[in-house]
Amino acid sequence: MSSKEEKMESAEKQAATSNDDEVTSNENFDSIEELDELVEEQQKRINELEEEIQSIKDNHLRKAAEMENFKKRLQRERESVYQKSRENAIEAFLPVNDDLRRTLEALEQANADKSFVDGVRLVADKFQDVLDRYNVERIDEEGVPFDVNLHDAMLRQPAKDDSIESGTVLQVLESGYRIGDKTLRHAKVIVSE
Template sequence: MPDPTSPRTPETETADEAPTNAAAATDEQRADGTVEPEVTEPAAPADRTAELEAAVADLRDRFLRSHAEMENLRRRTEREVQDARKYALTAFARDLLSVADNLRRTLESSGSAGEAAKPLVEGVELTERELLKTLDKHGVAKLDPKGQPFDPNFHQAMFEAPDPSVPNGTVVQVVQDGYVIGDRLLRPAMVGVARGGPKPGSAEAAPAEPKAGVDRTA
């Protein structure tokens, strides 16, 4: 046991304070053992939900745009295929029109033929009817503009003829037949147009018939 009368040195002070520090440390450990540690979780960004919603909206917009483009492409492709099928014979049909013209000229010039040529004329008429029927089967129809108002979309005026008995601008003569394929003009009809009659639409003018006048009776 240290002598109380002996002088205190740093070594003796440290030895005296050690039990006190050990007791304080023990009390702190007991206190720490009664407190539950706080569990902290990483907080999600406040705008994460808005960011995800914006990404979903952007993807939805892209999907709708792509779907609309594909639908337009499908419709355009279908229309092009239909047009290709419908108008594939345009060049071939145009070449056949000269055959129809020659048959018509033969019939028009056979008016003075005698009875001996009658079977030949009937054969030419039958051939012309079969040709026109075949053309009509493939969508080619002959225009019948005589008596119709002149339509620059289907007719080509070759001359004007004074005729006050019909409205002004009425087709009074067909010089060369015109043809259409589907709803497209294959060849315009060369026509003569009346001049000097009442204006179309006036009270004196006769009621106008449908334009172009497609002949499908052949």
């Protein structure tokens, strides 16, 4: 094929293409209403999908927040159970500590064998070390104001000294114990009238 023929063929193709473009644009022009409807439908679908995505995001954030709250609540409950178990275990041993202290006092008053007294004192001191390690404090002070959070009044009696105010702890019958602000066992006391 000669270059002249090639040029003619190329020109014919261009003319055909431009005629097709005109027809297409005329067809598009005739169906603008259809195009607008199609765009409107697509826009509605886009809006629906955006709403669905937003709903899924909100749901996801809500579930994540619920999960975080659940983890925190579980951690608090775990700590509470641990603390309560520790308190219960310590509370169960408190009478043993009291008995050791009373035994030690009785042995010292009875002038028992020194090695025997030293052995009991050693056990009592070890027990006290355990209580100290867990921050357990004895409630056994006399001459302090009566506090319902720390004391259990077993008896009210007049004070021997007039300078002692009413509502003062005169004598501790049985020591109490507390961990921090929590009272494990109230001290049993005699209170002044």
